[in-house]
Amino acid sequence: xxxxxxxxxxxxxxxxxxxxxxxxxxxxxxxxxxxxxxxxxxxxxxxxxxxxxxxxxxxxxxxxxxxxxxxxxxxxxxxxxxxxxxxxxxxxxxxxxxxxxxxxxxxxxxxxxxxxxxxxxxxxxxxxxxxxxxxxxxxxxxxxxxxxxxxxxxxxxxxxxxxxxxxxxxxxxxxxxxxxxxxxxxxxxxxxxxxxxxxxxxxxxxxxxxxxxxxxxxxxxxxxxxxxxxxxxxxxxxxxxxxxxxxxxxxxxxxxxxxxxxxxxxxxxxxxxxxxxxxxx
Numbered sequence: 001x002x003x004x005x006x007x008x009x010x011x012x013x014x015x016x017x018x019x020x021x022x023x024x025x026x027x028x029x030x031x032x033x034x035x036x037x038x039x040x041x042x043x044x045x046x047x048x049x050x051x052x053x054x055x056x057x058x059x060x061x062x063x064x065x066x067x068x069x070x071x072x073x074x075x076x077x078x079x080x081x082x083x084x085x086x087x088x089x090x091x092x093x094x095x096x097x098x099x100x101x102x103x104x105x106x107x108x109x110x111x112x113x114x115x116x117x118x119x120x121x122x123x124x125x126x127x128x129x130x131x132x133x134x135x136x137x138x139x140x141x142x143x144x145x146x147x148x149x150x151x152x153x154x155x156x157x158x159x160x161x162x163x164x165x166x167x168x169x170x171x172x173x174x175x176x177x178x179x180x181x182x183x184x185x186x187x188x189x190x191x192x193x194x195x196x197x198x199x200x201x202x203x204x205x206x207x208x209x210x211x212x213x214x215x216x217x218x219x220x221x222x223x224x225x226x227x228x229x230x231x232x233x234x235x236x237x238x239x240x241x242x243x244x245x246x247x248x249x250x251x252x253x254x255x256x257x258x259x260x261x262x263x264x265x266x267x268x269x270x271x272x273x274x275x276x277x278x279x280x281x
């Protein structure tokens with residue numbers, strides 16, 4: 001079972017990196033005037049960029065994937081850093097919304113996309129100068145998301161292991177361990193939203209409390225930042241700036257929420273969790 005989990009996660013990482021390469025190489029070939037105008041029109045206004053970021057985050061379930069796509073587009077000259085900033089930032093809102101609708105799954109859309117691209121290649125679309133690079137970029141996107149699915153599915157049995165449950169019960173007595181657990185599992189699953197959903201499920205069965213769940217979620221944010229940093233060490237220039245923006249956003253948000261939680265306990269002041277309880281009731 002362990003060998004199968006590791007193999008699936010390694011295969012997922014392989015597909016993820018191949019997808020990144022495909023996206024970058026084909027986007028660089030799609031920098032014609034017509035495509036530039038199309039992208040520019042989509043990000044002409046900040047609110048449109050923000051909406052695009054929310055939708056992209058919700059569909060991909062990964063702010064890291066959104067960041068990779070935008071860095072590839074930036075490297076190809078299709079979008080500026082200023083235009084990409086709202087998309088990168090608001091993608092976090094899109095992924096957090098998925099915690100509320102945990103049944104959303106992009107597995108079928110990704111398979112349909114991969115099947116459609118495969119059919120296009122069977123029909124020799126790569127011989128067309130007009131459609132060769134869009135098809136290649138779509139293939140890269142499909143492989144990237146399929147890789148993420150492999151990673152998630154390969155690591156999914158972790159939640160069923162008795163050793164993991166016992167460790168969480170022990171870690172529940174120490175906030176730092178829970179924070180590190182959220183960060184570590186996110187590094188494996190490559191999705192802080194997935195870790196958040198798992199933590200909420202464990203709260204539902206009474207394994208951990210609401211406060212402990214919050215700490216795991218904050219740790220997941222930090223783990224997502226660490227994952228993105230590891231995956232973008234080879235980036236340079238403006239593409240690196242976009243990655244650092246997302247990394248900084250996640251780290252600052254995680255640390256701020258931890259600080260508010262500590263202040264609430266130390267001063268006895270109702271803050272974030274009290275507001276959440278009030279709203280949920």
